[in-house]
Amino acid sequence: MNIKELEYFQDLVEKRNFSIVAADFKVSQPTITMAIKRLEAELNTILFMRDPGRNHLSVTTSGKQLAVHVAAILNHLEIAKNQINSINHQKIKFGLPPIIGQKYFPQLAALLNQHDLLNQVISVERGSAELINLLNNGSLDLALLGSVVPLNQESLHAQEFAQSNFKIIVSQNSPLASLTKISFKELKGQSFITLSENFVHDKALKQLSHLNHFRPKIIFKSNDPQVVQRMVQNDVGISLLAETAITEDVHAIELADDSQPHFHMSIAYRSDHLITDFERQVIDWILNLTNYH
Structure with missing residues (x-):
């Protein structure tokens, strides 16, 4: 059993076609066939079943079990290559x-x-x-x-x-700008500008929404914290932002909720x-x- 045979096997599980796998690796079809036969002989099992009439290839239970382990082996090998490359x-x-x-x-x-x-x-x-x-x-x-x-x-x-607290940021011209503390439930109906799902802020907003039993009105999502703050600064809406991220001229309001996420x-x-x-x-x-x- 070698790495190349495992790569052939993994691709065959996905493609279910010897010719396609051979083309993927730029080898002959018999090369793939012999590699699979060697795996089956070493493991004393059948990995694939063929139905010549329908030209169909199915993965056996043993094949499915091996596929789980092969995926892990090849993944760890790729990780090792990346780590060694960084060291070198x-x-x-x-x-x-x-x-x-x-x-x-x-x-x-x-x-x-x-x-x-x-x-x-x-x-x-x-x-x-x-x-x-x-x-x-x-x-x-x-x-x-x-x-x-x-x-x-x-x-x-x-x-x-x-560690940092999450705060509600509003425009200096917002009616909320006179507040120093607010409960999240009081923000129902407000227009939110949020960071995208790639940011922790999305999880924090969902957690607060769940705790307060309402879905906030989200009018815009961005991947840029500066864009979010400048939109708030221009009174387009309000936002939930970690205190450590606040850099623009906006008004930050502390959350009064007993149960709230932290950054x-x-x-x-x-x-x-x-x-x-x-x-x-x-x-x-x-x-x-x-x-x-």
């Missing part, structure tokens, strides 16, 4: 969500630059939800992540370094990722910047 090139692929990156990366970049290490960091800017997927598939080495609860995923090692910020890496000295230094710098141990 002495680079860190570093995930940065817009809000947390804007707040903390400039300070981290100054430290990296002082030690002539800034050119060894490859930044990937996405929302936290997408960054978690990129960490899990090995495309990233480290990432700063936001969440509404402390991160607790078996596949990730996460260390929280900061947790963590630095994370895969649980099976062997941390390099460089990566450990970056983690320590982040923790020292925030004095959050």
Whole structure:
């Protein structure tokens, strides 16, 4: 059994056609046929059933079970390749969500630059939800992540370094601008400008909506926190935003709800990722910047 045979097998499970798989790998059809026969002989089982009359190929129960394990094996192999490539090139692929990156990366970049290490960091800017997927598939080495609860995923090692409250932001000209505190239920009927589903803010808004038994009126969604704030500044609507993200001239109102989400910020890496000295230094710098141990 070798990796190439497993790749042939995985593609055949998906395509159910020997000719197509052979074309995918630019080999002859007998090459694929013999590879599958070797797998079946080694495992002492039948992986596929053919129906010559209908030219149909079906996956047996044994084949389906093997497919689950092969998917995991090939996924871990791809992750290993990505991680070893980063080690060989002495680079860190570093995930940065817009809000947390804007707040903390400039300070981290100054430290990296002082030690002539800034050119060894490859930044990937996405929302936290997408960054978690990129960490899990090995495309990233480290990432700063936001969440509404402390991160607790078996596949990730996460260390929280900061926390912020969510606030309601309104225009300075809004009738709500005279308030310093408000309950979320009092915002029923207000027009909300929100960040997209890639942001933790979407989960926070849904959580508050569920707790208060109403669906907010969302008039616009954006991937840019600055756009959201400027729209609020121009009195287009109101928004829910982590306090750490507020940079524009808007009025921020504290939520009075006893039960409300908080914006947790963590630095994370895969649980099976062997941390390099460089990566450990970056983690320590982040923790020292925030004095959050």
